[in-house]
Amino acid sequence: MERDKALKIVEKQLTEHRYVHTIGVMETATYLAEKYNENVEKAELSAIFHDYAKFRSKEEMKQIISEQKFSPLLLEYNSELWHAPVGAFLVEKEVGIKDHAILDAIKFHTSGRPYMSLLEKIIYVADYIEPGRHFPGVDEVRELAEINIDKALIKSLQNTIMFLLKKNQAVYPDTIQTYNWLVLEGGRTI
Amino acid sequence: MERDKALKIVEKQLTEHRYVHTIGVMETATYLAEKYNENVEKAELSAIFHDYAKFRSKEEMKQIISEQKFSPLLLEYNSELWHAPVGAFLVEKEVGIKDHAILDAIKFHTSGRPYMSLLEKIIYVADYIEPGRHFPGVDEVRELAEINIDKALIKSLQNTIMFLLKKNQAVYPDTIQTYNWLVLEGGRTI
Numbered sequence: 332m333e334r335d336k337a338l339k340i341v342e343k344q345l346t347e348h349r350y351v352h353t354i355g356v357m358e359t360a361t362y363l364a365e366k367y368n369e370n371v372e373k374a375e376l377s378a379i380f381h382d383y384a385k386f387r388s389k390e391e392m393k394q395i396i397s398e399q400k401f402s403p404l405l406l407e408y409n410s411e412l413w414h415a416p417v418g419a420f421l422v423e424k425e426v427g428i429k430d431h432a433i434l435d436a437i438k439f440h441t442s443g444r445p446y447m448s449l450l451e452k453i454i455y456v457a458d459y460i461e462p463g464r465h466f467p468g469v470d471e472v473r474e475l476a477e478i479n480i481d482k483a484l485i486k487s488l489q490n491t492i493m494f495l496l497k498k499n500q501a502v503y504p505d506t507i508q509t510y511n512w513l514v515l516e517g518g519r520t521i
Numbered sequence: 522m523e524r525d526k527a528l529k530i531v532e533k534q535l536t537e538h539r540y541v542h543t544i545g546v547m548e549t550a551t552y553l554a555e556k557y558n559e560n561v562e563k564a565e566l567s568a569i570f571h572d573y574a575k576f577r578s579k580e581e582m583k584q585i586i587s588e589q590k591f592s593p594l595l596l597e598y599n600s601e602l603w604h605a606p607v608g609a610f611l612v613e614k615e616v617g618i619k620d621h622a623i624l625d626a627i628k629f630h631t632s633g634r635p636y637m638s639l640l641e642k643i644i645y646v647a648d649y650i651e652p653g654r655h656f657p658g659v660d661e662v663r664e665l666a667e668i669n670i671d672k673a674l675i676k677s678l679q680n681t682i683m684f685l686l687k688k689n690q691a692v693y694p695d696t697i698q699t700y701n702w703l704v705l706e707g708g709r710t711i
Contacts, residue, residue, distance in 0.1 A: 408705075485689070489687075489689075492686060493683055496679045496682060496683055496700075499675070499679075499704055500704065501701040501704045502697055502700070502701060504694070504697070504698070507692055507694070508694070511694075514690065515691050
């Protein structure tokens with residue numbers, strides 16, 4: 332699918348603010364894909380559609396999580412996690428994208444997962460550091476992303492987990508497992 | 522078993538520094554047991570023996586973890602975790618303590634576990650706040666322990682997890698699951 336067509340589709344799903352964020356993720360993800368020798372077109376499409384389901388109702392997301400037998404654990408944790416797997420499902424169903432590398436990059440862009448692919452890492456990090464992001468620690472992750480995608484990923488996971496701990500919020504098991512995998516196994520995917 | 526006999530047994534297993542720590546945990550644990558209506562004798566014995574295996578060799582601990590079919594995951598994580606389950610095993614085998622409430626308080630005093638008992642919570646927190654402990658955040662946990670043992674436990678888990686994250690060290694899954702259980706289910710044990 333061509334970039335302009337994809338952008339037109341996703342624009343209808345998002346607020347203006349979230350669309351601007353999506354453009355930022357797209358630009359950052361294609362930059363990182365070039366840097367780390369990942370497929371640039373796949374990075375572009377994954378980024379364009381990563382927040383596709385962001386504004387679906389909680390009811391619709393809950394229903395899809397149940398019907399598609401996604402981890403029931405999702406429903407016990409922050410609803411901010413839901414749009415990622417639901418998005419992957421809807422992007423396949425409604426937009427017709429079948430490429431599983433792209434769908435997985437959308438599916439795991441919020442939680443991460445152990446053994447995540449390079450494309451998944453790029454989308455996760457691009458979502459964290461795109462130019463519209465402003466929060467403590469983001470510049471350090473931007474600097475790491477220029478040098479080593481795994482180090483950028485570890486730092487963004489550390490920041491995210493500490494943010495949740497400080498707010499007395501639960502930490503989704505996949506997220507801590509992704510961090511542990513990076514620390515214990517160095518992010519090897521094979 | 523009487524306190525003096527127990528102390529004599531454990532003194533032989535520990536350095537002087539660790540024995541002084543053990544006395545601190547004992548005094549704190551009996552104080553908390555009285556405050557929260559837990560069995561004071563069980564708290565005393567759990568505290569006295571909580572670090573029983575602290576100075577066993579890594580080889581001996583590894584062997585016990587394998588032979589007793591403790592979680593093989595333990596061996597992938599920090600060896601600081603090993604003395605707790607190994608201690609519970611050796612306290613039963615070598616000292617002859619059979620009370621499972623006490624043995625579990627020893628077993629889970631480093632990692633925690635979801636649905637931990639009040640006695641387990643008391644030993645975990647007492648180990649963290651005994652008077653010999655001096656590190657950032659310990660006073661806040663001491664204050665919380667006067668009011669609400671679950672809040673003291675959450676704060677000590679948060680501090681521990683943040684400390685590990687800052688050092689790029691893995692977080693044992695039981696530890697984050699204990700934190701999540703407290704946050705999501707409020708520490709209910711039934």
